[in-house]
Amino acid sequence: MSRQPPAPPRGARTQRPRSSSRIRGWLRHHRAMCLDSARRLLRTPIGSLLTMLAIAIALVLPAALWLALDSARLLDAELDESATLTVYLERHVDEAQAGRIGEAVAAQEGVARTRPISAAEGMAEFQQALGLEDALERLEDNPLPASIVVVPLDPAPEAVRRLAGELEALSGVDEVRLDLAWLERLRHLAELGSRLALALAVLFGLGVLLVVGNTIRLAVESRRQEIEVVMLIGATHAFVRRPFLYSGAWYGLGGGLLACGLLGLGNQWLAAPVSALAASYGASFTLPRLGAEGSATLLLCSTLLGWLGAWIAVSRHLAEVRPR
Amino acid sequence: MILFEHVGKRYGGRFEALANIDFRVRRGEMVFLTGHSGAGKSSLLRLIMLLERPTRGRVLVAGHDIGRLHPSQVPFYRRQVGVVFQDHQLLFDRSIFHNVALPLEIRGFDPREAARRVRAALDKVGLLHREKALPIELSGGEQQRVGIARAVVNKPSLLLADEPTGNLDPQLSADIMALFEDFNRIGTTVMIASHDLALIARLRHRVLRLRDGRLVADEEAA
Numbered sequence: 001m002s003r004q005p006p007a008p009p010r011g012a013r014t015q016r017p018r019s020s021s022r023i024r025g026w027l028r029h030h031r032a033m034c035l036d037s038a039r040r041l042l043r044t045p046i047g048s049l050l051t052m053l054a055i056a057i058a059l060v061l062p063a064a065l066w067l068a069l070d071s072a073r074l075l076d077a078e079l080d081e082s083a084t085l086t087v088y089l090e091r092h093v094d095e096a097q098a099g100r101i102g103e104a105v106a107a108q109e110g111v112a113r114t115r116p117i118s119a120a121e122g123m124a125e126f127q128q129a130l131g132l133e134d135a136l137e138r139l140e141d142n143p144l145p146a147s148i149v150v151v152p153l154d155p156a157p158e159a160v161r162r163l164a165g166e167l168e169a170l171s172g173v174d175e176v177r178l179d180l181a182w183l184e185r186l187r188h189l190a191e192l193g194s195r196l197a198l199a200l201a202v203l204f205g206l207g208v209l210l211v212v213g214n215t216i217r218l219a220v221e222s223r224r225q226e227i228e229v230v231m232l233i234g235a236t237h238a239f240v241r242r243p244f245l246y247s248g249a250w251y252g253l254g255g256g257l258l259a260c261g262l263l264g265l266g267n268q269w270l271a272a273p274v275s276a277l278a279a280s281y282g283a284s285f286t287l288p289r290l291g292a293e294g295s296a297t298l299l300l301c302s303t304l305l306g307w308l309g310a311w312i313a314v315s316r317h318l319a320e321v322r323p324r
Numbered sequence: 325m326i327l328f329e330h331v332g333k334r335y336g337g338r339f340e341a342l343a344n345i346d347f348r349v350r351r352g353e354m355v356f357l358t359g360h361s362g363a364g365k366s367s368l369l370r371l372i373m374l375l376e377r378p379t380r381g382r383v384l385v386a387g388h389d390i391g392r393l394h395p396s397q398v399p400f401y402r403r404q405v406g407v408v409f410q411d412h413q414l415l416f417d418r419s420i421f422h423n424v425a426l427p428l429e430i431r432g433f434d435p436r437e438a439a440r441r442v443r444a445a446l447d448k449v450g451l452l453h454r455e456k457a458l459p460i461e462l463s464g465g466e467q468q469r470v471g472i473a474r475a476v477v478n479k480p481s482l483l484l485a486d487e488p489t490g491n492l493d494p495q496l497s498a499d500i501m502a503l504f505e506d507f508n509r510i511g512t513t514v515m516i517a518s519h520d521l522a523l524i525a526r527l528r529h530r531v532l533r534l535r536d537g538r539l540v541a542d543e544e545a546a
Contacts, residue, residue, distance in 0.1 A: 025432020229413045232373075233474070234403035235430045236396075 029242065037246035040219075041254075048254070054211045055255025059302055060262045062201040063290070067263070069193050071288040072186075085160065087148040087167050090174040098146045101172045105148050108170075110163045113151040119144050145174060157184060205305055208255065212248050212309030219244060220317045227321050237318055244314045245307055252306020256299040263290055325351045325386060325482060325513040326372060332380035333367055333537075341367040342537045345381070349515060351481075354508040356524045357517040359534035365517035368534070369486050372515070373407055374398050385482065403431060406475035406512075408485035412467045414459040420446070420470050421455040427478045445473040449503060465496040472503055476512075483507055485516040489523065497523055 041048040087105055089098055098116065106114045117125070122144040150167065152160050164176040220227065227240050267287050274287050290298065326349040333342040342364045349355050357365050370376045371383050374390055382389050385405070393401055414423050424445055428438040446452045449469040451462075459467055468488060475483060485504065489497035497520060505527070508514045518524060524531060533541035 021434060022432050025434070028435075029429070029432060226415050226417075229415055230426065230430060231399070232375075232402070232407065232409075232413060233427045233430065234399045234401075236399040239399075239430055 029239070033243040034246045037243050038250055040243075041247065041250050048251070051211060051215050051251055052254035052258055055208050055251060055302065055306070056258035056262055058204040058207040058211065059255060059259035059298065060266075062197055062204050063259060063263060063298055064266065065193070065197040065200060067288045067290065067294075069190065069197055072190050072193065085150040085152065085164055085167065086177045087150055087173055088175045088177065089146045089148070089172055091145050093146060093172050095146075097172060101170065102148055104170055105150060105167060108163070108166060110153050110159065110166075111150055112153045115149040115151075117147045117149060119146045122147060205301075208252070208302065208305045209309040209312065212251050212306045213313040215251065216244050216248055216310045216313040217317060219247060220314055220321075224321060227318075231321070237315075240318060241311070241314045244310045248306040248308075248310025248313075249303050250306070252303040252309075253299060255306065256302030259302065260290060260295050260298060325349050325353070326515070327384040328368075328381065329384070330381035331371065331378045331383055333364075333371065333376060334379045340537055342371075342378075345539050347532060347539060347542060349513060351513055352508070352511050354505065354514040354529045355516070356527075356529055356531045357515060357534065358519060358521065358524060358531055359540075360519065363534040364537040365519075365534055366486055367537075369407075369484055369515070369517055372482075372484060373405060374401060403427065403478060404480055404482065406478060406480035406483040408468070408471050408475045408483070408488045410487040410490045412459070412471040414467060414470060414474075416459050418458075419455065420451065420457050420459065420462070423459065423470055424473045424477050427474060431478070441477055442473075445477040446470075448476070448506075449473045465492050465500070468492065468500060469503070472500070476507055481511075481513060483512050483514045485514070485518075487518055488516060489518060489520055494523070501527060 089101060093101065095118065098118070102114060102116045105111065119142050123142050126144065150163075152163050154160070160178055164178050167173060168176045230240060267289060271287050326347075328345045328347050331342060331345040332340065334340050345368065357368060359365055367376065371378055372385065372390075374393070377391050383391060385401075388401075390401060415426070421439075421442055424442045425438050428441060433441075443452060443455070446455055449472055451466060451469055451473065454462065454466065459470065462470065472485075472488070475485075483504070488504075489500050492500065501516075501523060504514050504516060528545055530545045531541070531543045532539060533543070
């Protein structure tokens with residue numbers, strides 16, 4: 001044997017496919033493994049379904065919480081609009097004075113809009129809201145002052161608080177109420193909720209990884225001999241890994257689809273009592289739906305999680321599987 | 325084609341499977357590796373297949389120090405070496421055809437080109453009519469021939485065989501050996517580990533004799 005510079009062994013000449021046909025071969029193997037892994041899943045329908053159901057259940061909880069938060073955020077945006085101040089005028093102020101004060105308030109810097117409410121209008125709203133017509137009608141005198149609802153330009157709490165101070169200093173103004181406390185409370189709750197949702201999403205995402213990882217680990221174990229043989233005759237790790245990655249992705253996709261279905265069912269199940277509850281408060285509220293975009297995101301995430309779980313399981317295992 | 329330079333292999337730091345092995349196999353040669361079981365035949369073949377790496381010395385194949393190959397290069401090296409295993413290492417859940425096609429599938433061959441080569445290899449070992457059968461339906465000798473077809477379907481320049489006639493009767497063993505001689509005749513370098521001394525003696529090829537992990541004789545072809 002001569003020691004020539006690197007040249008592939010010749011002899012009966014090993015033929016190497018050209019690069020274009022190599023890419024075609026690579027794509028062909030992807031397609032074949034994609035279908036083959038799906039067939040393997042279908043061959044054990046109950047087992048596959050159970051795995052997918054476990055994934056779906058792990059996905060439903062964070063997804064539902066996320067949906068709830070999303071609708072809370074919508075509510076919050078509406079509330080920003082209505083982050084209003086109510087300026088109560090002193091009781092002795094008459095209508096002409098009220099008009100002047102109203103103009104002064106509207107001219108104040110940082111005020112977007114105003115809506116004056118006369119004492120009589122205030123009474124009417126109050127009666128309507130509480131349904132206490134009889135009791136209030138017995139009052140001889142209207143106990144309510146005239147008021148002005150002010151929509152600030154800047155809904156940030158500090159700005160609103162500053163504006164309130166300025167308005168309170170105007171003559172004829174008795175008191176300025178701002179409904180910030182509960183708004184802030186709601187914000188804090190929403191923040192808490194979104195952090196919880198994130199923590200849950202991470203935990204349950206890990207759960208999905210474990211479910212897929214464990215299933216794939218068993219699949220690798222059952223095909224150990226096959227893996228050893230193909231590695232003996234020159235299969236790369238990528239080649240060995242490929243069918244399992246597709247299995248993982250299928251499990252993830254199936255779990256995601258089931259999760260979408262479960263969310264839809266849950267929505268149907270809860271829709272009637274929720275809208276009845278909302279109606280009893282005189283509001284109309286429908287449960288949020290996942291929608292096309294949300295479903296696509298969920299499916300993408302679940303598929304990626306399945307793929308990743310398989311990758312971790314196979315890679316951990318490949319290190320152990322050594323051809324004998 | 326194969327060059328061993330002061331090669332030693334220890335397992336677990338104590339047991340010395342091979343010690344100070346030096347030999348060279350030229351391109352196109354056919355060589356038998358013999359010795360009683362435990363003499364180190366399999367260990368030596370495993371070094372060439374890169375299933376193990378030597379603890380001392382160097383192994384060169386086609387001019388490359390295979391001990392220095394990066395792990396990611398190992399699969400590509402193995403594709404150039406055809407190996408016939410004593411226990412066949414066939415996949416029992418797929419047909420003879422698909423077993424033989426496996427090396428080509430791994431290399432991403434066009435299915436039509438692959439089918440052509442698989443049939444040619446099966447024809448060569450006389451099993452073309454059994455291509456749809458499962459390995460379990462075949463006799464030991466036939467399974468071994470499937471293993472040989474799989475090893476040569478890739479047209480490797482080096483063909484290794486570990487006890488290819490281990491469990492076969494003398495007539496079948498002679499047939500199998502004749503197959504290896506055919507491949508050798510078209511330029512393939514062949515190395516066969518076997519303890520069937522009578523058969524080896526009849527075939528008149530070069531013989532490397534191992535005893536307790538040492539190369540004790542290198543008898544050129546008569």
